Amino acid sequence: MSGKEMGYIQEAFDTNWVAPLGKNVEMFEKEMCAYIGRPYAVALSAGTAAIHLGLKYLGVERGDVVFCSSFTFSGSCNPAAYLGAKLVFIDCDRESYNMSPAALEKAYEQYPDPKAVIIVNLYGNPAEFDELLAITRKHGTPVLEDSAESLGASYKGVKTGNFGDISIFSFNGNKIITTSGGGMLMCNDQKTRDKVLFWATQSREKFPWYQHEEIGYNYRLSNICAGIGRGQMTVLDERVAQKRHIHELYAKAFEDNPYISLAPTTKGSEPNYWLTAITLSADCKATFMDILNALAEQNIESRPAWKPMHMQPVFKDCGFVTQLDEKQQKAIGAGSVCEDLFNRSLCLPCDTKMTDDQVRFVAGIVIKTIEDKQRA
Numbered sequence: 120m121s122g123k124e125m126g127y128i129q130e131a132f133d134t135n136w137v138a139p140l141g142k143n144v145e146m147f148e149k150e151m152c153a154y155i156g157r158p159y160a161v162a163l164s165a166g167t168a169a170i171h172l173g174l175k176y177l178g179v180e181r182g183d184v185v186f187c188s189s190f191t192f193s194g195s196c197n198p199a200a201y202l203g204a205k206l207v208f209i210d211c212d213r214e215s216y217n218m219s220p221a222a223l224e225k226a227y228e229q230y231p232d233p234k235a236v237i238i239v240n241l242y243g244n245p246a247e248f249d250e251l252l253a254i255t256r257k258h259g260t261p262v263l264e265d266s267a268e269s270l271g272a273s274y275k276g277v278k279t280g281n282f283g284d285i286s287i288f289s290f291n292g293n294k295i296i297t298t299s300g301g302g303m304l305m306c307n308d309q310k311t312r313d314k315v316l317f318w319a320t321q322s323r324e325k326f327p328w329y330q331h332e333e334i335g336y337n338y339r340l341s342n343i344c345a346g347i348g349r350g351q352m353t354v355l356d357e358r359v360a361q362k363r364h365i366h367e368l369y370a371k372a373f374e375d376n377p378y379i380s381l382a383p384t385t386k387g388s389e390p391n392y393w394l395t396a397i398t399l400s401a402d403c404k405a406t407f408m409d410i411l412n413a414l415a416e417q418n419i420e421s422r423p424a425w426k427p428m429h430m431q432p433v434f435k436d437c438g439f440v441t442q443l444d445e446k447q448q449k450a451i452g453a454g455s456v457c458e459d460l461f462n463r464s465l466c467l468p469c470d471t472k473m474t475d476d477q478v479r480f481v482a483g484i485v486i487k488t489i490e491d492k493q494r495a
């Protein structure tokens with residue numbers, strides 16, 4: 120917390136706006152619009168809720184095909200399942216760890232008419248939007264940009280959250296700033312904003328009594344949580360700077376190590392480095408679990424990379440498209456790039472409260488674990 124949150128919360132209590140509406144909600148939306156540079160925002164109870172209403176607005180219905188990055192958190196794609204869509208997961212590429220333009224092209228050959236494409240900015244690294252949007256525009260498919268992890272990142276000078284027809288953010292407890300739980304949907308026109316807000320507040324028609332002509336949702340952000348968000352906005356740039364600093368320290372610690380590479384930075388982009396992930400080389404004898412366990416012994420938490428969605432039991436009946444051919448799959452001993460990366464990657468601790476010495480201490484354990492394994 121920044122210390123400013125309690126002031127906004129107190130104001131909500133003092134004015135008795137302890138509800139999913141009030142000044143904090145309005146101001147939080149305005150501040151996000153100004154920060155991202157997009158005209159309309161709707162504050163919601165979660166990033167997942169924002170994706171749900173975003174996909175609904177883009178017209179996704181039962182049986183429709185929806186493309187989604189496979190290398191992501193389940194919150195990206197669960198809402199497509201709520202709507203009864205047929206999910207087709209798309210492999211990532213090594214240059215960004217985000218949706219592969221080549222795999223996306225290939226997916227259109229098999230599924231020519233998707234209703235929407237969900238593009239994720241993994242770990243705060245922007246996707247290759249020039250290439251990806253050229254493809255989706257050619258096919259006339261709307262894009263939902265999942266920027267849950269990338270608040271503060273930019274691609275070619277433009278902040279993420281501007282690249283989807285609809286873009287979303289998350290303020291869950293683990294994100295770069297948090298409202299304890301919350302999300303935001305961003306769009307370009309008032310019509311979209313009004314419709315999403317209508318659905319998010321139980322689809323109440325303009326009648327003196329409660330009149331409903333469409334199914335509604337209870338997805339609005341509370342005025343208390345929005346107060347936390349306003350306090351957090353005041354330190355967002357600081358947080359991004361600290362995440363970048365931690366990433367730089369790790370990069371420096373690993374720069375001469377042949378077994379460790381950092382997850383890539385997309386060309387022309389400035390990630391927020393929400394998480395710093397490392398990928399071990401194919402000839403590294405240590406596994407990511409060896410490193411995770413060595414860190415755990417020192418009471419340090421690290422996390423495996425997101426397990427790709429197409430490998431999740433719950434999504435086993437969904438489609439999946441990789442750009443790899445059989446020969447390439449054999450050569451890497453995995454069916455896809457994201458599977459290969461999952462097998463060899465680990466997210467290192469990078470909380471903004473970490474000191475430089477703590478980051479170097481973690482890096483030292485990673486390096487030593489690998490050295491010990493190589494020698495054994």
Ligand SMILES: *Cc1c(COP(=O)(O)O)cnc(C)c1O
Pocket residue numbers: 164165166167168191192193194195239265267268288289290291300301302
């Ligand atoms: C956190 C996250 C979500 C979901 O956001 P919530 O606010 O937790 O519902 C969706 N997509 C990605 C990539 C995320 O990291």
